[in-house]
Amino acid sequence: MYxxxxxxxxxxxxxxxxxxxxxxxxxERYIRDGQPVGSRTLARDAGLDLSPATVRxxxxxxxxxxxxxxxxxxxxxxxxxxGYRLFIDALLHLRPLDGREVEMLRQRIDRPAQNGAELARxxxxxxxxxxxxxxxxxxxxxxxxxxRHVEFLSxxxxxxxxxxxxxxxxxxxxxxxxxxxxxxxxLQQAAHYLNEQFTGxxxxxxxxxxxxxxxxxxxxxxxxxxxxxxxxEQTFETEPAxxxxxxxxxxxxxxxxDLSDLDKLRQLFEAFNHKRDLLHLFDQCLHAEGVxxxxxEESGFGALxxxxxxxxxxxxxxxxxxxxxxxxxxxxxxxRVIPVVDVTARLLAxxxxxxxx
Amino acid sequence: MYxxxxxxxxxxxxxxxxxxxxxxxxxERYIRDGQPVGSRTLARDAGLDLSPATVRxxxxxxxxxxxxxxxxxxxxxxxxxxGYRLFIDALLHLRPLDGREVEMLRQRIDRPAQNGAELARxxxxxxxxxxxxxxxxxxxxxxxxxxRHVEFLSxxxxxxxxxxxxxxxxxxxxxxxxxxxxxxxxLQQAAHYLNEQFTGxxxxxxxxxxxxxxxxxxxxxxxxxxxxxxxxEQTFETEPAxxxxxxxxxxxxxxxxDLSDLDKLRQLFEAFNHKRDLLHLFDQCLHAEGVxxxxxEESGFGALxxxxxxxxxxxxxxxxxxxxxxxxxxxxxxxRVIPVVDVTARLLAxxxxxxxx
DNA sequence: GTTTAGCACTCTCGGCTTTAGAGTGCCAAA
DNA sequence: TTTGGCACTCTAAAGCCGAGAGTGCTAAAC
Numbered sequence: 001m002y003x004x005x006x007x008x009x010x011x012x013x014x015x016x017x018x019x020x021x022x023x024x025x026x027x028e029r030y031i032r033d034g035q036p037v038g039s040r041t042l043a044r045d046a047g048l049d050l051s052p053a054t055v056r057x058x059x060x061x062x063x064x065x066x067x068x069x070x071x072x073x074x075x076x077x078x079x080x081x082x083g084y085r086l087f088i089d090a091l092l093h094l095r096p097l098d099g100r101e102v103e104m105l106r107q108r109i110d111r112p113a114q115n116g117a118e119l120a121r122x123x124x125x126x127x128x129x130x131x132x133x134x135x136x137x138x139x140x141x142x143x144x145x146x147x148r149h150v151e152f153l154s155x156x157x158x159x160x161x162x163x164x165x166x167x168x169x170x171x172x173x174x175x176x177x178x179x180x181x182x183x184x185x186x187l188q189q190a191a192h193y194l195n196e197q198f199t200g201x202x203x204x205x206x207x208x209x210x211x212x213x214x215x216x217x218x219x220x221x222x223x224x225x226x227x228x229x230x231x232x233e234q235t236f237e238t239e240p241a242x243x244x245x246x247x248x249x250x251x252x253x254x255x256x257x258d259l260s261d262l263d264k265l266r267q268l269f270e271a272f273n274h275k276r277d278l279l280h281l282f283d284q285c286l287h288a289e290g291v292x293x294x295x296x297e298e299s300g301f302g303a304l305x306x307x308x309x310x311x312x313x314x315x316x317x318x319x320x321x322x323x324x325x326x327x328x329x330x331x332x333x334x335x336r337v338i339p340v341v342d343v344t345a346r347l348l349a350x351x352x353x354x355x356x357x
Numbered sequence: 358m359y360x361x362x363x364x365x366x367x368x369x370x371x372x373x374x375x376x377x378x379x380x381x382x383x384x385e386r387y388i389r390d391g392q393p394v395g396s397r398t399l400a401r402d403a404g405l406d407l408s409p410a411t412v413r414x415x416x417x418x419x420x421x422x423x424x425x426x427x428x429x430x431x432x433x434x435x436x437x438x439x440g441y442r443l444f445i446d447a448l449l450h451l452r453p454l455d456g457r458e459v460e461m462l463r464q465r466i467d468r469p470a471q472n473g474a475e476l477a478r479x480x481x482x483x484x485x486x487x488x489x490x491x492x493x494x495x496x497x498x499x500x501x502x503x504x505r506h507v508e509f510l511s512x513x514x515x516x517x518x519x520x521x522x523x524x525x526x527x528x529x530x531x532x533x534x535x536x537x538x539x540x541x542x543x544l545q546q547a548a549h550y551l552n553e554q555f556t557g558x559x560x561x562x563x564x565x566x567x568x569x570x571x572x573x574x575x576x577x578x579x580x581x582x583x584x585x586x587x588x589x590e591q592t593f594e595t596e597p598a599x600x601x602x603x604x605x606x607x608x609x610x611x612x613x614x615d616l617s618d619l620d621k622l623r624q625l626f627e628a629f630n631h632k633r634d635l636l637h638l639f640d641q642c643l644h645a646e647g648v649x650x651x652x653x654e655e656s657g658f659g660a661l662x663x664x665x666x667x668x669x670x671x672x673x674x675x676x677x678x679x680x681x682x683x684x685x686x687x688x689x690x691x692x693r694v695i696p697v698v699d700v701t702a703r704l705l706a707x708x709x710x711x712x713x714x
Numbered sequence: 715g716t717t718t719a720g721c722a723c724t725c726t727c728g729g730c731t732t733t734a735g736a737g738t739g740c741c742a743a744a
Numbered sequence: 745t746t747t748g749g750c751a752c753t754c755t756a757a758a759g760c761c762g763a764g765a766g767t768g769c770t771a772a773a774c
Contacts, residue, residue, distance in 0.1 A: 038766050051718050056767070074725045074766040151510050153520065161528060163510065163520055171518060173528040251630070254623045262619060266611045273608065395737050408747050413738070431737040431754045 015065075022046055022058050023067060024091040027079045031331045034258060036076035081296045081330075084308070088293055088334055095335045097343055101130070109347045116140065116170040120246040123324060123348055128249025130340045133328030138245040138282050140321040146202045150194050152187040152231060160187065162235040164203075167316065176234040182227060190227040207236040244275050245282070258306055258329040271303040282323045285311040291342050296330050306330055310337050312345035316352045324348065372422075379403055379415050380424060381448040384436045388688045391615060393433030438653045438687075441665070445650055445691055452692045454700055458487070466704045473497065473527040477603040480681060480705055485606025487697045490685030495602040495639050497678040503559045507551050509544040509588060517544065519592040521560075524673065533591040539584060547584040564593040601632050602639070615663055615686040628660040639680045642668040648699050653687050663687055667694050669702035673709045681705065 015023070025046040029037045037045075039052040039059060046055070059077050062068045067083035070076070079087065097105075108126055109119075120137040127135030149165040158181060164172045198206045210232050250272065254265060271277055281299050285292045294309040304327070311325030325341055326332075372380070382403040386394045394402075396409040396416060403412070416434050419425045424440035427433070436444065454462075465483055466476075477494040484492030506522040515538060521529045555563045567589050571582075607629065611622060628634055638656055642649045651666040661684070668682030682698055683689075 036766090040766080052766090053718055053720095054716085057717085060768080070767085072725055073723090073768095074764095076766070149510075149512065153506075153508050155506065155522065161520070161522065163518070163530070165512065165518065171530040171532075173520070173530065175528075251623055251626045254619060254626070262611060266608055269608045269611070393737090397737080409737090410739095410747055410749095411745085414746090417739080427738085429754055430739095431735090431752090433737070 018048065019058055019062065020091060021048065022055065023062060023079075023083065024087060026059075026068070026077065027083060027087040027091070030079055031333060034331060036071055036078050038076035041076065081298060084295045084330060085298075088295075092334055092338075094339055096339050102343060102347075105130075105344060106347050109344075109351045117246065119348075119351075121248065123344065124246045124248035127324065127326050127340065127344055128252060130344075131326050131328065131332070131337050132249075132252050132255075133326040133332060133337070134250050134253050135248045135324075135326050136245055136278075136282075137324040138279070138322040146200055147194075147198055147206060149199065150191055150235065152182075152191050154182065154184060154187060157181045160231065162231065164235070166203075174235055176231065178230060186227045187231070190231050193228050194232060203236055206232070210236070244279055247272050253328065256329045258331065264303075264306065267303040268307070271301070277301050277303070281309065282311065282325075285323045285325075286313055286320050288313065291338055293334075293338070308332060310334070310341050312341050314345045314349040314352070316349065321352070375405065376415055376419065377448060378405065379412065380419060380436075380440065381444060383416075383425070383434065384440060384444040384448070387436055388690060391688060393428055393435050395433035398433065438655060441652045441687060442655075445652075449691055449695075451696050453696050459700060459704075462487075462701060463704050466701075466708045474603065476705075476708075478605065480701060481603045481605035484681065484683050484697065484701055485609060487701075488683050488685065488689070488694050489606075489609050489612075490683040490689060490694065491607050491610050492605045492681075492683050493602055493635070493639070494681040495636070495679040503557055504551075504555055504563060506556065507592065508548050509539075511539065511541060511544060514538045517588065519588065521592070531592055533588065535587060543584045544588070547588050550585050551589060560593055563589070567593075601636055604629050610685065613686040615688065621660075621663070624660040625664070628658075634658050634660070638666065639668065639682075642680045642682070643670055643677050645670065648695055650691075650695075665689060665691075667691070667698050669698050671702045671706040671709070673706065678709070 022042065026037050026042055029042065029045050039056040042059070043050050043052045043055045059068060062083075063070065063077065067080060067086060068077040069080045069083075071078060105126060108122060111122075116139055120139055124135035124137040127133075127137070129135075146167045147164065148167055151163045151165075153161040153163065155161050155175070158178050160176045160178055160182065162174045162176055164174070166172065194206075198209070201209070210229065250269065253268065281294070281301070281304075291310060291312045293311075294304075296308065297305055299307075299309055306329060307327055308330045309325060309327050310332075311323050313320045313323050315321060324345055326337060328337070379399065383394050383399055386399065386402050396413040399416070400407050400409045400412045416425060419440075420427065420434065423437060424443060425434040426437045426440075428435060462483060465479060468479075473496055477496055481492035481494040484490075484494070486492075503524045504521060505524055508520045508522075510518040510520065512518050512532070515535050517533045517535055517539065519531045519533055521531070523529065551563075555566070558566070567586065571586055607626065610625065638651070638658070638661075648667060648669045650668075651661075653665065654662055656664075656666055663686060664684055665687045666682060666684050667689075668680050670677045670680050672678060681702055683694060685694070
């Protein structure tokens with residue numbers, strides 16, 4: 001289902017049954033209420049018929065081991081990142097989505113959407129709606145986008161429209177300024193050649209192959225190849241950057257009492273705009289299988305302090321295309337969020353595979 | 358330069374020179390500091406060699422007339438919406454952008470961008486960057502988008518890709534499911550026909566004309582027309598909704614001390630997502646010429662309390678295509694913001710006109 | 715040896731009072 | 745008409761207090 005290996009390599013010493021049970025109860029309670037949990041509360045909550053005093057001893061041990069933390073002398077205890085880690089890796093019971101919910105998701109995702117950005121928007125809206133957190137969908141990384149078809153269309157004397165049909169159920173247009181006018185026949189020939197040679201190759205490969213070929217056959221460059229090269233050079237050149245990912249439901253983050261510090265929130269929002277960091281984080285998840293979870297500062301950059309990130313990659317034809325997930329306060333309802341992210345990734349993959357073929 | 362007619366029809370009684378000067382000084386000071394301005398401060402600030410007591414009398418008059426307001430007995434005065442209105446309509450000295458800044462804007466806007474959404478993004482980023490407020494660009498309203506060229510491309514047996522080149526420097530793709538396979542020749546003929554007949558017409562017109570024509574000639578429907586109708590029906594049918602506008606730099610709004618109330622901020626952000634209201638507001642600006650300013654609640658919907666909206670329409674070939682502008686706290690630096698919005702709208706219009714031809 | 719009750723101690727949070735300072739309005743004099 | 749003076753008002757910050765929650769420790773009970 002998902003990857004229970006800790007990222008930060010949690011070498012957890014064996015805890016006895018009871019201690020584990022108490023830790024689990026504490027984390028659940030804290031996730032529910034958002035307030036430090038005291039011994040009395042926990043004693044009642046755990047249903048183990050223990051006195052508060054006993055619970056206190058256990059809590060002291062857990063604090064010693066770094067799973068818990070007291071904000072101050074006489075508040076209750078709060079889980080540390082390490083505590084959450086153990087909770088997620090070993091103690092959590094997932095609550096799978098019920099059939100209706102899965103069906104609802106499937107319908108929204110399967111609905112034919114024209115381009116990638118639009119689909120990403122839909123999916124991040126869904127993630128955000130189901131979890132009441134911020135949903136993020138990373139669009140396919142450029143270099144696994146492969147060509148399915150290319151066509152050229154003369155717009156005016158020196159302008160040609162290139163149309164790329166990609167494997168991701170997406171169509172891209174680029175307008176090319178050419179040095180001389182090309183006839184429709186020339187353009188058709190060029191397109192034909194490119195389709196013959198490069199269908200199924202990824203876009204960067206296409207460019208590289210062509211340049212190599214060009215160098216080898218520079219002398220015997222016939223009219224056809226000349227056209228092909230001029231077209232292809234610009235068509236596959238600099239990828240339009242576009243949006244790299246789509247975020248939905250940031251406002252949910254403002255509702256979390258935990259993040260009500262305005263300044264922290266601003267940092268977070270700015271992180272959403274300065275894509276670099278977030279992309280870097282998501283890149284780390286590309287190669288993992290199944291659901292990955294970053295807790296608080298584990299993610300490695302400061303703006304996400306107090307936040308967790310739950311991600312899962314989605315694949316088309318066996319290849320990882322991108323990553324989706326949610327971002328929210330560390331005390332999110334993992335038992336529900338994890339299945340939502342997991343299922344969504346699978347459904348998106350299914351939708352892309354089906355439509356792509 | 359911009360429309361100095363008040364929207365809420367400001368029938369301002371004549372104020373004497375000195376009173377006007379003091380109001381101006383007060384508003385400027387308040388815009389700078391964000392704190393109620395007291396008589397002593399204002400006396401010094403205005404440079405009129407008046408005593409605080411005199412200034413107090415004037416302020417009392419201005420309050421009487423509804424231009425100022427005291428938060429409480431012993432705070433200074435703050436401009437009311439009406440006060441801002443008078444300030445903007447009659448007292449404000451604009452600070453035009455200097456040449457370098459205009460040049461910088463021009464370069465960023467002129468850079469050839471492939472599609473409308475991307476260009477809108479760039480422009481709203483610019484607005485946001487230059488004003489440190491939230492920039493908004495409304496995309497062209499659908500029914501002034503006219504067709505420049507259409508082409509069809511067979512993808513597989515029953516799927517055809519329609520490519521629309523529009524007057525807005527934009528290319529759109531739609532994938533069409535057809536009832537039967539079409540040959541390349543048929544598709545070319547159909548495209549040719551549509552291009553002949555409908556270039557320059559707006560998209561809704563195209564659809565309507567075709568349906569009318571269809572009804573008239575239903576009997577003598579030849580093979581060509583059959584193709585045309587099937588293609589066109591789906592191509593021009595329901596416009597993909599897409600994004601209606603683009604917002605950039607919302608985080609700036611979080612920095613404004615005025616809006617630091619988290620709840621108000623959330624309302625505002627949610628307004629950005631529930632497009633309706635904002636679109637409605639912007640629609641009002643479509644028909645006005647030049648810069649329009651809404652102060653606080655003048656805009657008519659609650660989320661914008663404490664905010665002003667500065668907008669300007671942009672035109673292509675004499676027709677208003679859309680609206681752009683910024684949203685920020687009422688105490689924004691109008692003397693700078695107004696020229697920025699104004700110039701940006703002109704540059705965008707220029708860029709679209711130039712590239713479009 | 716583990717669990718529990720009891721108890722003294724610590725710390726925060728909310729409410730209350732106090733105080734300093736800013737600014738006003740009004741009156742009487744210039 | 746303008747100005748200085750003065751009493752008055754209101755807020756915001758600081759300080760204070762008591763209630764409550766929770767702890768750690770110790771000694772007794774199981």
